[in-house]
């Protein structure tokens with residue numbers, strides 16, 4: 001649809017160069033050359049890369065709208081409507097992707113077709129060909145900028161992010177469990193939002209560690225650039241998974257959780273030290289490696305009853321309650337005999353077999369549940385027969401959860417805490433929290449909340465102005 005001219009009978013005049021914008025691509029100001037010698041319009045883009053399913057092909061590309069400012073990169077994606085052979089003014093022929101986008105010049109807006117090319121020699125970021133021009137457009141070859149001037153200033157302001165249009169993202173879920181509830185939800189929710197989600201088996205990736213061009217390969221081919229990576233790294237592959245995420249980070253891909261955060265949260269000792277450093281409440285915890293320290297260790301954790309935890313424990317499997325000092329001594333000496341690493345912790349009795357899981361995304365608690373242990377059990381893990389139910393958390397609990405996730409710099413975290421008489425005590429921060437229990441108990445759409453965060457984080461950011469001179 002085309003707006004009508006305000007002045008009846010007036011023609012729409014264009015000079016040989018004009019300012020225009022492509023709002024659908026998030027390009028609010030571009031300087032274009034009007035070239036009636038060319039049939040189709042062309043956009044100068046970098047890293048042009050097809051993606052998406054064969055029945056809905058898409059193309060991703062980057063535009064540097066300000067000539068000479070390669071530091072400003074606007075990531076774009078669009079549906080491919082055609083692939084066409086185009087001969088440019090220098091006689092070179094190339095196959096180009098064709099996309100459709102809305103063009104805005106002055107007060108007018110209309111859809112046009114654009115071919116994508118990355119010929120570095122183009123002085124203008126865009127070339128406006130005759131196919132894009134209506135009959136009433138009058139080209140005035142001797143004039144520049146007949147239509148209102150725009151400015152590159154928008155790219156220096158927050159506007160470039162706030163007004164960025166929704167675009168199709170290419171997102172990798174790093175998971176070895178394609179069939180798990182969480183992975184299925186991530187694929188389902190992301191696809192519903194129009195994104196392209198690829199599940200990648202962490203252990204099938206291999207890397208070329210190279211300072212100039214870090215690469216990641218998968219099943220014999222080089223992995224493409226992703227807009228975002230959602231790590232779902234299982235405990236058995238933590239080190240390899242972290243190395244892979246580091247590789248994605250060095251390419252500049254947004255990773256929901258960083259390698260550093262995942263590693264720190266997986267190491268129970270390190271995790272407790274981080275929580276303590278950030279003054280986040282947790283049960284009194286002690287650790288030692290010499291067998292001589294047993295009594296002292298028990299005293300440091302506040303005496304019996306106490307909880308002894310194997311460092312490798314997950315799902316509550318290596319967590320033992322020692323009700324008396326003698327029981328504590330025998331559990332500790334048994335673990336020592338097995339050369340197992342463990343920590344000793346004050347037993348928060350008043351938690352009464354319940355704990356709270358808060359799911360933090362970005363800087364918000366998006367869902368929470370209370371887990372209750374089965375009868376005769378103090379561990380509330382669902383794997384130990386615990387049950388999950390919705391819960392209203394207090395402001396202190398919410399703040400504690402957010403602070404704990406932030407201490408590990410995790411954008412997605414499951415924070416487990418006990419309700420003690422002294423307020424919330426954090427037990428663990430999980431960097432690959434499952435969605436099934438918490439979506440079921442809280443009736444919140446956790447996967448959707450994660451995509452809200454990802455979409456926000458991959459928006460372009462403004463660049464600083466450069467001093468003139």
Ligand code: ADP
Pocket residue numbers: 283307309313314315316317318319345346347348349351353354355378379380381416418427428
């Ligand atoms: P894991 O990582 O194996 O799940 P946790 O430290 O989360 O181990 O402990 C498992 C469960 O045991 C918790 O969900 C909680 O219900 C209970 N628990 C753990 N530590 C304590 C404690 N210090 N006081 C009371 N209950 C505890």
